[in-house]
Amino acid sequence: MAESSDFSPGRGRGLVLACALVALAAFPASALEVRIYDVAIVVDIVRPKFQEIIDGFKSVVDARLERDGARAEYRIYDTKTNPATVPAILDALRARKPDLVFVVNSPDAFADRNVSLKLTDPSYRIVSENCIPVQSGVAKEWTRPGGNITGVGVFVQMTSLIKLAKLINPGYRKLVLYGWDRMKDINAWFLADLTAACRAEGIELAEVKWVASAEDEFELYLRLDKLGPECFGIEAISAWVHRDGSYADMSAELPGFIRKNVKRFATFAYDEAAMREIAPAGTCVEWKDLGAQLGEKALRVLGGAKPGDISWDYPRKYNIVLNVAAAKSLGLTVPPSIISAAYRVYTDFDGNFVGRKD
Template sequence: MRSLLIALAATVALSLPARADEVTVAVTAIVEHPALDAARDGVKDALAAAGYKEGENLKFIYESAQGNPATAAQIARQFAGEAPNVIVPISTPSAQAVVSSTRDIPVVFTAVSDPLGAQLVKDMEKPGGNVTGLSDLSPVAEHVALIKEILPNVKTIGFLYNSGEANSVSLLAVLKEEAEKAGLSVIESAATKSAEVQGAARALVGRADVIYIPTDNTIISALEGAVAVAEESKLPLFTADTDSVSRGAVAALGFNYYDVGKQTGEVVVRVLKGENPGDIAVKVAAGTDLVINKGAATRMGITLPESVVGRATRTIE
């Protein structure tokens, strides 16, 4: 029933007659959580800054797949059928669904870790076709260094992820490479849906020294379950998503996703003004923030070193 309502809502929203000077930007995300919501808001604000304002000359459509890949595909097909000026899929699963659904409508993806591995484009500099976008490839080497700085005796990193998310599989490969360089090992624990996250976190207790969560939409949407296990077990939990630190992670080094959205929105503006998306290079998002949570560190049985506290861009007490 929910899928039907989503489809009907998208149909009604997109089929309303547009004014001659109005453009339509259709945005979809695989799930709603703070990082992806911030990216969406950044896109809208970048459009407004460029003169495309909702209610004046912009129709801004947003649909969430609520974590369901089948719904993501349904939304993608609906958007493709209604032919907005630009489609902006947020996250790898939504981007894959949209790119599979249209070869003609301009697509500007965002919050995709590995556009090549996800087969969204064949070349980052010259993507070709109707697709370009912004990658949020995590600085994994810096994440490993941060974990070692906070916990010098760490030996094993527990990687909590959805094995069905292409971006997370790519990040696992990068993590294994960087961990090996640092003399660490990686233990995997997978959850393919949000209801499995707490159990997958519990499977790392006694096997890993820390839990590390990548920019994985399934895990982050159910982060509180993993945090509860981490606090109960005194197993420090780190993420690649800075918005997750206020929800109970010890620390994260990553992007401000509102800024990622604004950078994406600037690309959308270029397309709306006539540039071919296939001629616009896919960029890696700029900027990294270090966010720490002193209370979470205490609850998980560790003390953050002054070297980390001193350079944090944001501290949660």
């Protein structure tokens, strides 16, 4: 990808936000058994960011096991978020009785709802990537999940995103939260977290709107673009269905619509994919480090800790990511101090950036 010398991301990162939550999980003090550990990986569709999570998980687990003269063997089970795949996956896991089940969920926690919740015997030990563990029923609470499961969420705490928006535009006073109405549990999480974040940051949560289709979302953007300059937005999950029930590829349809029609209203993002296409700024999770964080929990479990006694955590590390082309198109000027603190700065809508490449 082309680079430019106009920006120097990475300098003074700590001046803007605490971008790394460094509560590292402790490894078990004693050495693990010298043997082959059987690790089952249940994933809701193997996609690039999920593969990064898996790679980070395996790198931490493999390094520790190798140090102790042991190793792991992995087998991946892809649910494809299709209920028809679940019986065969459950049969395979019950036949294998793996030492550990590692779960990588779609946003609605399909794998945990359909697989983890059916593996209730304490002999199954589960570590899960799931942003809504309580809402999906796999954990009693974040501080002590209970049962045979622990994990890490996938969304950053929204306070960081609101802080970043205020640093870019100190005039922001009102937030609009919106998303797809089918994602009820995720929407509930966003609403609760953003309500607390707005209260802490002195921002009014002016409107909450859940839409039923891509067309409804496009119409919402047109209305939001007429709001005053004190308003900005955060979207939970886009509506990936058209009014006629057909699939809406919002990764392709939404960016084109926004760049053509939205001239003032800024949406701040938690996912770097949005940064490449439409959002001026965001605090984005590092997927591989999220996997490493989950791997550290897995090592604690393999070392004898009870999963249900290990707290469910937020991702410990996230980065400021900017798109100066998106900011300019919305009439925003990103302060140099934020540019210098950014992990990565996109300079156009074609994926070109300066900053870290790993």
